[in-house]
Amino acid sequence: MKNTVVGLITPHFLRLIDLANQAETGVNVDWHVRNQVASTVEDLGHQYNARELLSAFVDGLEAAARDAGPGRKLYAGVLQKAASMTSVEIKRFD
Template sequence: MRATVVGLVTPHLLRVIDLANEAEKGVNVDWHVRDAVSRSMAELADQYNAATLMQALVDGLESAAGNAPRGRTAYARVLQSAATAARGMLRH
């Protein structure tokens, strides 16, 4: 079985989206988002194509934040925060 970028990144992206949905319900998820992004980037960094995978996660988070429905400000904020944190980890 051959792993694909989508197959490797999607579970990490969905984990953050689930947290963003919880934030929309009023749950404080800031620590959980930072932890999820940190763990995701660390797991992806162990792959042979780490740079591609990590960039795909950042792009996915930014796309999800940009496509957030109007009025779901907490949702969009969490996704944008996660994208910013992940992008910061790309530089290190």
Template sequence: MKATVAGLITPHVLAIADLAAQAEKGAIVDWHVRDAVARTIGELGLQYNAGDLIASYIQWLETAAREAGQAREAYARVLQAAVTAARALGERA
């Protein structure tokens, strides 16, 4: 079985999307988002193409945040927080 970029990133993006959905319902997920992003960057950083994977992860989160837009402000805010955290951690990886 061959690993693909989408296959490696999708579960991590879905975890953030789930946290964003919980935030829409009023849950406080800040710590969980930072933890999920840190674990993701750690896992992706172990791959031979870590730079590409991390860039794709960030791009996917940015696109999801942009598409959520103003209609889902809390959802988009969580995704944007994940992007910020991923960029900060990705620079160190």
């Protein structure tokens, strides 16, 4: 079976969406977000196109944060934080 970009990224993306939703309910998700970003970088980092996969992941997180709307600041903040943490890790693949 052939893996696709969407198939590789979606599970990681949805875990962060879930954490962002939990943050809106008052749950402290900081450690969980850091752990999920590290897990995502580890899992996708073994692919031959790791840089592109992680870049697409960051783009998706940033788009979801932009689309969240003004009333969902915690949600958007969690996604932005995850995107910036992943962006730092992408530099390892240069």
